Amino acid sequence: MIGVSRIIVALDSxxxxxxxxxxxxxxxxCGRVAGFKFGLPFLLQxxxxxxxxxxxxxxNMFIADLKLADIAPIMVNTVSLISDYIDAIIAHxxxxxRGGLDRLKEYLDSISVKLIVVxxxxxxxxxxxxxxxxxxxxxxxxxxxxxxxxxxxxxxEIISMLRSRGLKYKILSPGIGVQGAKPxxxxxxGADYEIxxxxxxxxxxxxxxxxxxxxEHSMILxxxx
Amino acid sequence: MIGVSRIIVALDSxxxxxxxxxxxxxxxxCGRVAGFKFGLPFLLQxxxxxxxxxxxxxxNMFIADLKLADIAPIMVNTVSLISDYIDAIIAHxxxxxRGGLDRLKEYLDSISVKLIVVxxxxxxxxxxxxxxxxxxxxxxxxxxxxxxxxxxxxxxEIISMLRSRGLKYKILSPGIGVQGAKPxxxxxxGADYEIxxxxxxxxxxxxxxxxxxxxEHSMILxxxx
Numbered sequence: 080m081i082g083v084s085r086i087i088v089a090l091d092s093x094x095x096x097x098x099x100x101x102x103x104x105x106x107x108x109c110g111r112v113a114g115f116k117f118g119l120p121f122l123l124q125x126x127x128x129x130x131x132x133x134x135x136x137x138x139n140m141f142i143a144d145l146k147l148a149d150i151a152p153i154m155v156n157t158v159s160l161i162s163d164y165i166d167a168i169i170a171h172x173x174x175x176x177r178g179g180l181d182r183l184k185e186y187l188d189s190i191s192v193k194l195i196v197v198x199x200x201x202x203x204x205x206x207x208x209x210x211x212x213x214x215x216x217x218x219x220x221x222x223x224x225x226x227x228x229x230x231x232x233x234x235x236e237i238i239s240m241l242r243s244r245g246l247k248y249k250i251l252s253p254g255i256g257v258q259g260a261k262p263x264x265x266x267x268x269g270a271d272y273e274i275x276x277x278x279x280x281x282x283x284x285x286x287x288x289x290x291x292x293x294x295e296h297s298m299i300l301x302x303x304x
Numbered sequence: 305m306i307g308v309s310r311i312i313v314a315l316d317s318x319x320x321x322x323x324x325x326x327x328x329x330x331x332x333x334c335g336r337v338a339g340f341k342f343g344l345p346f347l348l349q350x351x352x353x354x355x356x357x358x359x360x361x362x363x364n365m366f367i368a369d370l371k372l373a374d375i376a377p378i379m380v381n382t383v384s385l386i387s388d389y390i391d392a393i394i395a396h397x398x399x400x401x402r403g404g405l406d407r408l409k410e411y412l413d414s415i416s417v418k419l420i421v422v423x424x425x426x427x428x429x430x431x432x433x434x435x436x437x438x439x440x441x442x443x444x445x446x447x448x449x450x451x452x453x454x455x456x457x458x459x460x461e462i463i464s465m466l467r468s469r470g471l472k473y474k475i476l477s478p479g480i481g482v483q484g485a486k487p488x489x490x491x492x493x494g495a496d497y498e499i500x501x502x503x504x505x506x507x508x509x510x511x512x513x514x515x516x517x518x519x520e521h522s523m524i525l526x527x528x529x
Binding site: 091092093094118119120122123124126127145146147148149150151152153156157159160161171172173174175176177178179180181200201202203204205206207208209211212215216218219258 | 370371378382404406430
């Protein structure tokens with residue numbers, strides 16, 4: 080028996096992909112995963128109609144991973160245009176509080192959309208500016224009080240460090256599969272969810288991959304792995 | 305006689321705005337300004353069709369201000385979807401180099417689209433993490449070697465500091481008008497362009513406002529103001 084899934088599937092569309100590819104994926108994985116995450120390429124390619132169509136297929140958590148990092152009025156305007164179709168949105172902690180994440184959070188609270196804040200990223204370039212600024216980013220996060228954080232499975236020591244602070248925020252960890260981390264690496268370090276894209280979406284049989292990761296996750300969570 | 309304009313008009317659309325409002329603005333201001341900048345709200349509201357329609361009206365510089373801050377494949381995919389309609393794109397310096405801005409810059413060079421990197425932002429929250437990290441962000445910028453930088457007219461000392469380093473990059477300064485800085489504040493501090501949104505776009509007569517700012521700018525550049 081597999082419990083609640085800890086997988087968030089990244090719908091990382093590439094130029095040329097048909098919307099039907101993603102609609103089929105959402106339809107077939109709905110209920111087997113915790114949720115779906117889409118980014119700017121998906122929104123630009125398929126527009127609000129594509130997002131609406133995906134959402135109608137599945138009521139799992141939908142996360143808009145726009146990596147928002149702008150002044151508050153722009154972030155609020157952006158979210159207002161997609162808020163009917165999402166449960167959560169990802170913004171950068173780097174953006175800062177006043178005139179930035181403060182007003183975004185207020186707005187999101189008013190429309191019951193969750194805020195997820197990037198603490199650190201999965202690519203090596205995250206070590207240039209973001210990781211050395213992690214203490215300052217955490218100060219912003221504590222003020223913002225989001226629902227969740229993003230921290231990379233590619234550098235699990237960051238997840239462990241965040242978890243060790245006893246914070247109540249959910250931790251979502253990207254970087255699994257093509258980027259180098261393995262399924263389970265995020266959860267083992269203390270993450271609540273693993274964000275997995277191409278490793279699932281470009282697999283010959285995505286359902287099989289999801290089922291097998293869910294099984295591995297449940298063993299990790301039961302302490303057997 | 306007014307020389308080349310230093311104004312970049314921010315097409316900051318809000319929910320409910322009709323596309324025709326922006327098409328009329330682009331049409332009437334074309335040739336009187338240096339260029340136009342649009343963000344996520346514009347793209348989500350009007351889609352690629354709206355962007356294409358704007359672009360067809362005017363061949364001034366079009367800047368996609370998406371504040372990109374993601375891993376390289378996502379940034380590259382995003383740009384590939386709009387590259388036919390833009391001359392430049394804005395990304396965050398804090399994203400870092402390896403697996404981030406390095407590959408974005410390579411891709412942009414290959415399609416002759418300019419990269420503009422955010423050094424600092426116009427809202428107070430920029431002082432939380434971004435400004436204290438400016439030295440590290442500048443290290444990234446020097447490696448990336450972009451066409452231009454963004455630095456805020458609301459904190460002109462940052463523009464002056466960047467200018468004093470003798471860097472060849474163009475400096476674009478937002479924050480003028482509603483955000484508190486005055487037209488001319490950016491240029492006086494050493495910026496090459498001033499990004500101005502609502503102060504122009506929501507004015508009863510945007511052409512008059514643009515003409516008057518162009519005049520003031522030309523006096524500043526001739527050292528008379």
